[in-house]
Amino acid sequence: MKDPAQPATPGCRCKGPSVENSDLRQKCQLVEGCVVARRGALATNLKHRKNDLGGLAVLALAALLAAIAPAQAAYTEPRLALLRASSVHSSTGGISVQLEGSFSFPDVVQLDMPLQILVTQGTLAARFDLNGNVFTSVNGGPEQVTPGLGVVRVAARQIVLALPAGFGAGAATVQVVATYEGKPISSNRLGVSL
Amino acid sequence: MSRCGRALRLLLGLVLLGSVCVQPRAAAAASVVFAGDPINPSSGLPYEILPGAPLVLPGPDGVLGTADDVVDTTKIGDIDMVVRSGSPAATAILPGPSIASGRAGLPVGVAGSTVAAGTPIPFTVFLSDGQADSSAPSGHLLAAADMDNIPVIVAAFADFDGDGWIGPTDADAAGARDNMLEVRELEPVGRAVALFSGGVARGSMAIQAGLPASQGGLAVVLCALSLTGPFDPSFQGGQVPSGPAITTALPFVPQRDLARLLRDRPTLVGPGTTVQNLVQFAALPASAAAGLAIPLNGSSPTVDVALANSQAAVGATFVEIHRTLPGGAPLHSITLGQRTPSSQRHLRLLPADRFGNPTDPPADFSLLVTADASLRITHPKGTRKLKPTLIKTAAGVDVVFAVRSGVADGTTGRIAVERNGGVVAVLPFRIDQRLGQPRPDAHVPSKKFKSIQAAVDQATDRDHNGQLVIDVDPGIYRENVTLNRAVLLRSRSADNTFIVGNGTAPAVTISSPSVTMFGFTTVGGAAGFSVSGSGAQLSDVRAWMNNGPGLAVSGSSVSLLRAVSQRNGGDGLNVSGGTADVFSGATLVDNSAAGATILSSASGMIESSAVADNATGGFLLTAVSNAAIADNTLVNNIGIGLSLDTCSSNNITGNVVGLNDDDGIRMDRTSGNLISKNVSDTNKGYGIFTRRGSDDFDAQSGVQTMPPGDNIVGGNRKGDVFVRTN
Structure with a gap:
């Protein structure tokens, strides 16, 4: 029997690059858990390099990143579960994303619970709020207010948002984050083909 | 715990609303608000009865909201509590509903929460002594000390079809014909919590629905629900008041099955519990004629009306066009057949705010409707050439879709609505050859078949095509x-x-x-x-x-x-x-x-x-x-x-x-x-x-x-x- 504290195969395994696996590769690169697993591997390596100040700095950065990442709890209350994501292109090339999920919509809207939607494609990330604002950042850099329609529809199980310029055909991930009692609560992340 | 968090936790009171019927609690002295009310002999506690309505108990299935519910007309609920829109003063004789003076003086909100550009609607809840007469139709203020710091939940229900009633009713102009469209009025469009002090609770509520300001906004009815005290540590960890519930009028009998209300939580009540599903109705009222539908004319003394305008137009929504019935709900998808008339669909495209509410468009609001190749857009004409249509009013425009010949059964696709180069609405469609084909052998309801079962039992294959087809x-x-x-x-x-x-x-x-x-x-x-x-x-x-x-x-x-x-x-x-x-x-x-x-x-x-x-x-x-x-x-x-x-x-x-x-x-x-x-x-x-x-x-x-x-x-x-x- 294996020790449950030590996963049989730590970290992620991403196979490919076959066509059918490309989406999975994208998911693997962006799934929170993979990042966590890599951090864990990094920490393990650093145990053997205690005097490596550069490594410690990286570790500290990793810890900071972990600290500021939205809490992603198993089974969320309020509910933030993404179920399906799809994209649609306009006649002029604009891309919109349609999300289906269980969003605790009444909680969010009727009880003033801030909600944000995060879309990531490669190094480009966009953040949408329910006021129609769109913020983008590249490579984790500072956010910039970006013109665009933003969230155009919030319904009981559906969110539709128009992506700003910069997003193109290919794989992306989406995630919904609500703030409850001052703490961010995140949905699962879903892959979407733009 | 933050004040907001505390309030959210207190909302749990509603979860347990009426649970005494299936979850007997230790008998405690009932609040003074129940003075003179009929007592349930099995529990020794007052019955929970909607004001002016008869006592409704679960039937053999033990669940309210199903057709076996038992109605006891010998026990009619009195007034324990009233809710008023706005912030009226607390007077000895409780004020009547604001709507009694007409719509002009009603509070007006804007759809959406305060973090989403909305404007909440203020409300006030008063406890009543139930001594209602012609000089005090809502009774007198009851400053019940045992209700101090007890939470009250206020919920708003919208009159989507504009018939002057909340919920399915045969009393409106359309009679029973539109009851199925009125089911959606039973889901609350706003919820808030406030605490009683001296028999009064004040607060404000965000509303998620709205109608164009040009149409006078959406009328919503404010209702209230509260458990009575005290907080008993042996009951739900002391997080929830342990006494029976009091309510204003509601368009349904609230769910009382504790297991059904709390099933989505790992534990009944705990630190992680929030306000999920706190106001949910107990399926459909036993009958549309049962009198639970709430009128908006001020004649229901325990509730009040407010108005909600929609936000600015950012997108669009499709609604079904009913020839004789108003108030169609937004469509989420459509199915078309392969032959006329089922291969054509006549919809209305409305300018909508972020929450899908119809709204007034700005002066230059243009939308372009596109569809996958399997559909033709036969109206408006310009859409064939990708020419946007100017939407001039909140009434929107009619759009007609037709399935192209030769499109295979089971084909799926999407209708998209574009604005400023972005897709702002998506309507999936599907082609189903069974829609309208073959012709039905029986129709429900009809003079011959008033029920589905009657048609199933008695209909014959009139056209001898080997298949019995019943349209409902x-x-x-x-x-x-x-x-x-x-x-x-x-x-x-x-x-x-x-x-x-x-x-x-x-x-x-x-x-x-x-x-x-x-x-x-x-x-x-x-x-x-x-x-x-x-x-x-x-x-x-x-x-x-x-x-x-x-x-x-x-x-x-x-x-x-x-x-x-x-x-x-x-x-x-x-x-x-x-x-x-x-x-x-x-x-x-x-x-x-x-x-x-x-x-x-x-x-x-x-x-x-x-x-x-x-x-x-x-x-x-x-x-x-x-x-x-x-x-x-x-x-x-x-x-x-x-x-x-x-x-x-x-x-x-x-x-x-x-x-x-x-x-x-x-x-x-x-x-x-x-x-x-x-x-x-x-x-x-x-x-x-x-x-x-x-x-x-x-x-x-x-x-x-x-x-x-x-x-x-x-x-x-x-x-x-x-x-x-x-």
Whole structure:
């Protein structure tokens, strides 16, 4: 029997690059858990390099990143579960994303619970709020207010948002984050083909 | 705990509203608000009765809101509490509803929360001594000290169809014809909590719905509900007042089954509990004629009216055009046939705010409607040349779609609405040759067939084409239907065709082979759909708030397409013993048991289904063999996401399993299964847990018995993989 504290195969395994696996590769690169697993591997390596100040700095950065990442709890209350994501292109090339999920919509809207939607494609990330604002950042850099329609529809199980310029055909991930009692609560992340 | 957080916690009071009937509490001295009220001899506590309405108790099924409810007209509720829009002064004689003075003086809000550009509506709740007469129609202020710091929940219900009533009623101009459209008025569009002090509670509420300011806004009725005190540490940890409930008028009898109200939580009440589903109605009122619909003219003394305007236009929404009925709900998808008239669809495109509310467009608001190649847009003309249509008013424009000739049955696609180069609305469509073809042999309701069952029992194959076809009009049908002969039973949409069961038998029982059914919602049955007949085909059906499972299947070769099973008292889908059943595109959410429980089934398939928020797990498979479980999303379930117990030779591929409260994928005594290309992340247990199994975790590199293989795991709380060999 294996020790449950030590996963049989730590970290992620991403196979490919076959066509059918490309989406999975994208998911693997962006799934929170993979990042966590890599951090864990990094920490393990650093145990053997205690005097490596550069490594410690990286570790500290990793810890900071972990600290500021939205809490992603198993089974969320309020509910933030993404179920399906799809994209649609306009006649002029604009891309919109349609999300289906269980969003605790009444909680969010009727009880003033801030909600944000995060879309990531490669190094480009966009953040949408329910006021129609769109913020983008590249490579984790500072956010910039970006013109665009933003969230155009919030319904009981559906969110539709128009992506700003910069997003193109290919794989992306989406995630919904609500703030409850001052703490961010995140949905699962879903892959979407733009 | 923050003040807001405290208020949210206090909202739990509503969850437990009326639970004394099924969850006896230790008898405590009843609040003075119950003075003179009838007492339940079995509990020694006052009955919970809506003001002006008779006492309603669950029937043999033990659940309110089903057709077996028992109405005791000898006990009529008095006034315990009133809610007023705005902030009127607390006077000895309680003020009447603001609406009695007309709409001009009503508070006006804007749809949306304060963090989403909305404007809340102020309200005030007063306790009443119930001594109502002509000089004090709402009674007198009751400064009940035992109610100080007790939370009261205020909920808003919208008059979407503008008939002056909330909820299904025969008293409006359309009579019973539009009752099915009025069902959606039973879901609250706003909720808030306030605390009593000296018999008064004040607060404000965000409203999610609205209508254009040019049309005077959307009228919403404010209702209130509260448990009475005290807070008893032995009852729900002291988080919830332990006394019986008081309410204003409500358009339904509130749910009292504690298990149904709390089923979506791992524990009854705890630090992690929030306001989920705090106001939910108890299925449909027993009868539209029962008098629970609330008038907006000020004649209902315990409630009041406010107005909500929609926000600025950012997108668009499609609504059905009813020739004689106003107030159609926004459409989420449409189905078209292959021949006229079913191959054409006449819809209305409205400018909409971010929440989908119709709204006034700005001066230059233009929309372009496009569709996949299988549809033609025959109106407006300019859309063929990708010319946007200027939307001048909140009334929007009519759009007509037609299926091109030669388009295959089953074709799917999307209608898109563009604005400023972006898609602002999407309407999926599907082509179904059965729509309108063949011609029906019977029609319900009609002079000959007033009920669905009557048509099933008596209709004949009039055109001798070998198939009995029954068309059912939109409506609310209070009957348990048994399909014991081969029949095609079809309606236009599950959104507005309801079969309401009696709670003690399935709302729909399919016992005959070769039954086809589409476009129905079942409510209040012992099960929603019970299918034992082989070869049954159900599509676009919805099981909602049934006492047991939404969909119960024991027949073989059953096909279930795009079914929705939601808020049922048992599994979303329960399969037992069938072979070669196919379930595709199902949505199984928020059920009291598992999303799907499958027992001793073989050679079936579940694909492309969404499974979330279920109380005991996502998919629970036992002794299932040679099945395909593919491309499903199983998230946020309490329990295991996907469980395989003594299952063999199944293909489990491409599923996304996350945020579940236990293991993501758990296998016990399994063999010969292919577990490939699944994503199992952020679950509370292990990503993949396998015990005493011999399975293949990789589709391409031969038999790989150790997970994860080509599956993706990560971020699972206990660990990503755990293997036990004994």
